[in-house]
Amino acid sequence: MKIDVIISANDIKEEKIKGKTVVVIDMLRATSVITTALNNGCKKVIPVLTVEEAKEIAKNSKDSCILGGERNAVKIDGFDFSNSPLDYKKDVAKDKVLIMTTSNGTRAINACINANNILIGAMLNAKAAAKRVVEINNDLVIVNSGTAGEFSMDDFICGGYIIQCIKDYVNVEMTDIAKTSHYIYECNNNVIDFIKGAKHYNRLKELGLEDDLTYCCSKDIISIVPEYKNGCILNGIPKSKVHENK
Ligand code: MLT
DSSP states (O other), X not given: OEEEEEOSGGGOOHHHHTTSEEEEEOTTTHHHHHHXXXXXXXXXXXXXXOHHHHHHHHHHOSSOEEEEEOXXXXXXXXXXXXXXXXXXXXXXXXXXXXXXXXXXXXXXXXTTTTSSEEEEEOGGGHHHHXXXXXXXXXXXXXXXXXXXXXXXXXXXXXXXXXXHHHHTTSOOEEOHHHHHHHHHHHHOOOHHHHHTTOHHHHHHHHTTOHHHHHHHTOOSOOOOEEEEETTEEEEEOOOSXXXXXX
């Protein structure tokens, strides 16, 4: 299996992802929200680009919808919830459709529509995402959402951890950037310590969101792998067992 890495939503190019499996990562915090909400019984997540689009879908839907997301990491006016994964507990998420717009994560997901499979990854479900990638058995591009179109340390180390988990099952051929992402993870087992220097980590800290930071850095506490298809993200459950390469 070949593995490549894209470093921000602005760097997604059709020729790089076409026909591949992609894992989209925005560990702080969009893909942590999606994974948590679906794990807590949310029916589906609809990731959209604009606030207007989100409100329009909610208005015309027959389902029971909640609006969630952020701009500049802050809850959007008129929305039900913010972009904190801790907002999406069972009592909020169960049987709801979450319509979501965020600055980077939902943008990255929507930019990947030409990939074969679009999986949603975070620290929370890294091992499960790796297993699903191995089951699909296609070349992989890890798409880091990044921050404001730029590289972000948090997504990069998270991708490195997913690569490590994949390497436990199969042999891989990595591009230089994928090797570097994996190397960063290998050298920094304490994820929080590494991402303390990241711009977005500090933005969230400034807003008093330390609990979100701790939660989003928790490894493998969720075993579902959300998958985006035809405008919706559903809870994909790994089907078969794969054997470790150890
Ligand atoms: C995003 O999609 O840009 C983020 O998840 C921002 C945030 O942490 O709220």
